Amino acid sequence: MIESFNIERRQIHEQIYENLKNAILNGQIKPGQKLSQDELAKSFGTSRMPIRDALRLLQSDQLVETLPNKGFTVVEFSEEKLKDTFFFRSILEREAVKLAKGRLTSQDIENLDFLVAKMDECIDQGNLTEMPQLNHEFHLTIYNAIPSQKMLETIKMLWEVFPRYAMFSTNENAIASQTKHKGIIEAIKEDNYDLAAQLMEKHIQMTNVWPNIIQKEGI
Amino acid sequence: MIESFNIERRQIHEQIYENLKNAILNGQIKPGQKLSQDELAKSFGTSRMPIRDALRLLQSDQLVETLPNKGFTVVEFSEEKLKDTFFFRSILEREAVKLAKGRLTSQDIENLDFLVAKMDECIDQGNLTEMPQLNHEFHLTIYNAIPSQKMLETIKMLWEVFPRYAMFSTNENAIASQTKHKGIIEAIKEDNYDLAAQLMEKHIQMTNVWPNIIQKEGI
DNA sequence: AATAAAACAATTATTTGCAATTTTCAAGCA
DNA sequence: TGCTTGAAAATTGCAAATAATTGTTTTATT
Structure with missing residues (x-):
């Protein structure tokens, strides 16, 4: 039995990407705030991998920054x-x-x-x-x-x-x-x-x- | 003893990112070519994780495309x-x-x-x-x-x-x-x-x- | 022989675990 | 008091394992 006609199956990292992007643009997540992979993984109920996928895309959008071994933060607006x-x-x-x-x-x-x-x-x-x-x-x-x-x-x-x-x-x-x-x-x-x-x-x-x-x- | 002044430590995924980007722009990797995560991991001598990090960045650059469960391919030029x-x-x-x-x-x-x-x-x-x-x-x-x-x-x-x-x-x-x-x-x-x-x-x-x-x- | 179902193989998506790095914070010393 | 040191805790980077999906081949049935 066909469950649904939802052609476009959405991957976890895509949903996280959009959620985070909206949260940043709507101000629910503030500039300068640290985005801990563990915390995000817990609050989204997934592992850290799809979180990383989403964060890399946000990094390219220049909405978050990353430093090696320090992690991701929301960019500051100057x-x-x-x-x-x-x-x-x-x-x-x-x-x-x-x-x-x-x-x-x-x-x-x-x-x-x-x-x-x-x-x-x-x-x-x-x-x-x-x-x-x-x-x-x-x-x-x-x-x-x-x-x-x-x-x-x-x-x-x-x-x-x-x-x-x-x-x-x-x-x-x-x-x-x-x-x-x-x-x-x-x-x-x-x-x-x-x-x-x-x-x-x-x-x-x-x-x-x-x-x-x-x-x-x-x- | 001070070991090195190299402040900017380069992460694996960054090196892979630049390598792949250059390979695409120089034509060593051709448009339409499939980028298997396993193959790339083997040829770079790493696991697939940093490969994915690099590929996500290239995806944002629109140099590669991705389909769920199908993987990444180099974009075609129309x-x-x-x-x-x-x-x-x-x-x-x-x-x-x-x-x-x-x-x-x-x-x-x-x-x-x-x-x-x-x-x-x-x-x-x-x-x-x-x-x-x-x-x-x-x-x-x-x-x-x-x-x-x-x-x-x-x-x-x-x-x-x-x-x-x-x-x-x-x-x-x-x-x-x-x-x-x-x-x-x-x-x-x-x-x-x-x-x-x-x-x-x-x-x-x-x-x-x-x-x-x-x-x-x-x- | 043709078609449908099922098993298999290949690949990706996700989870889990471990090693390396950074941060924290308290103890030691000037 | 203020600075350095070092060990513990926390967090990230990476690797390896597992689950899920797709495509293909084989097998069974008509």
């Missing part, structure tokens, strides 16, 4: 690294907007409108918890249209370098972002992708304000 | 993937040249001159074996000046996606590349980085000619 990442993102995402020209469907643009409207709702209701996810979808809707898979992968990777909990900490940030989002949509609708790209670049650069993003006591 | 990579590179490296403005030292520019001269020598002597390394140094000399570490890392990563043995297969390629290299240096010396960037973009795009790069029988 102001320098943050500025670097946002600077690179501002360039990449500016170019991504340019590349989206002629490739965004009317369906996509409707979706952008929808997402911005939903974010406005969030702000009105004073509930910012869903903002990061909606914001992420907004940006990805544009970038998904670009013709380079590698470029898209790189952008996605850069979105997963800092913990999500650290974004959109204030209402002001959210409102300022929305202004830019609307400007970008408008420019896109007018087929003025150069303007849209410029706005995107500034939008990303603007987000790069250390005290607004990471509240030190939060870490 | 024309599509190659075009994608070179397209992305042409954008990144164009922007990198722009960012190098005001940051390249006279020492750097001297070095660029030196490298181009050396590549000319290679061509004159009909010995193209050193070309890939010199070409790599030429490009990296420029990119090392850019202010974003992440961007530099990304560019370096993209240079390590395809086997080195597949580059500069013909004399014509080398000569054409040199023309662009000289143009780029000239523009840089005139402080015309916009032109240099344009030339770089075209230079990378030009290299993206499938039959010239990968000779199918070579794989």
